[in-house]
Amino acid sequence: MKILADTHVHTLASGHAYSTVDEIIREASRKGTKLVAITDHTSGMPGGAHDFHFMNLRAIPEEIYGVKVLRGAEINIIDYEGNVDAQEEIMNEVDMVIASLHPPCIAFAKKEAVTSCIEKVMQNPLIHIIGHPGDARYPLDFERIVKMSKETGTLLEINNASLKPSSFRPGVRESLIEMLHYCIKYQTHVVVGSDAHIAYDVGEFKESYNLLQELNFPKELVINTDVEALLTFISKKRLK
Ligand SMILES: [Zn+2]
Ligand SMILES: [Zn+2]
Numbered sequence: 097m098k099i100l101a102d103t104h105v106h107t108l109a110s111g112h113a114y115s116t117v118d119e120i121i122r123e124a125s126r127k128g129t130k131l132v133a134i135t136d137h138t139s140g141m142p143g144g145a146h147d148f149h150f151m152n153l154r155a156i157p158e159e160i161y162g163v164k165v166l167r168g169a170e171i172n173i174i175d176y177e178g179n180v181d182a183q184e185e186i187m188n189e190v191d192m193v194i195a196s197l198h199p200p201c202i203a204f205a206k207k208e209a210v211t212s213c214i215e216k217v218m219q220n221p222l223i224h225i226i227g228h229p230g231d232a233r234y235p236l237d238f239e240r241i242v243k244m245s246k247e248t249g250t251l252l253e254i255n256n257a258s259l260k261p262s263s264f265r266p267g268v269r270e271s272l273i274e275m276l277h278y279c280i281k282y283q284t285h286v287v288v289g290s291d292a293h294i295a296y297d298v299g300e301f302k303e304s305y306n307l308l309q310e311l312n313f314p315k316e317l318v319i320n321t322d323v324e325a326l327l328t329f330i331s332k333k334r335l336k
C-alpha cells in the first residue's frame with residue numbers, strides 16, 4: 097500500500113508549525129507524494145491563520161515541482177452543537193476542509209456529547225474530513241460515527257502524528273483499532289494524513305501503515321492510495 101496524497105499539512109501560517117509551502121512541496125516531490133493539501137489552522141486556534149490567509153490561497157500554484165497542491169483548512173469545532181470557527185465563505189473558497197476537536201478551542205466532554213457533535217459536523221456539506229478522531233479525551237461511539245461517515249460521505253482520518261510516541265493525544269491507537277473494525281464492517285473509506293508541522297514529516301505514514309497492515313485493512317478503503325479517487329470522493333460531498 098502506498099499513500100500518494102498527504103491531506104493534512106501545516107505551514108508557518110498555523111503559528112506552531114515550522115516550514116514554508118516551498119519547503120513542504122519540495123519534500124513531498126522528493127518522496128514521490130503526488131498531492132499535498134495545505135491545511136493550516138483557522139483563527140479559533142491561538143496563533144492560527146487570519147481569514148485572509150484562506151481567502152488568498154489561490155495565490156499558490158495548483159502544481160509545484162510536479163506535486164498537485166490542494167487549498168485547505170483545518171477548522172475548529174467550537175461547541176457541542178457542532179458549530180465551527182470558520183465562516184461558510186472560507187469553507188467555500190478552499191478545496192478541502194478538515195474539522196477537528198482541539199484543546200483549548202473546545203472543552204473535553206463525555207461520549208454522548210462528543211458523538212452527537214461529530215454526527216452533526218459530518219452533516220455539514222462543506223466539511224470533508226474529521227481530523228484525528230480517536231483522542232480519548234474526546235471519546236466517540238465509533239459504530240455511530242462510522243455509519244454517519246458512510247451516510248454523509250465524510251472521511252474519517254487516520255492521523256499519523258497522533259500515532260507517534262511523541263503524540264499529545266492519549267488512547268489513539270486503541271480507538272483507531274475499534275474505528276477501523278467498523279470501517280471494514282460497513283465498507284467505509286478512511287483517509288490517512290501526516291498532520292506534518294514541519295517539512296520532514298510530509299508524506300510520512302509509517303505508524304499508519306503499520307496499523308493498517310496489522311488489521312489487514314483493505315487498500316481499496318484507504319481513499320488516498322489513489323489521487324483521482326480522493327478528488328472524486330471530495331467533490332461529491334458538496335453535491336449532496
Ligand atoms: Zn488538528
Ligand atoms: Zn493538524
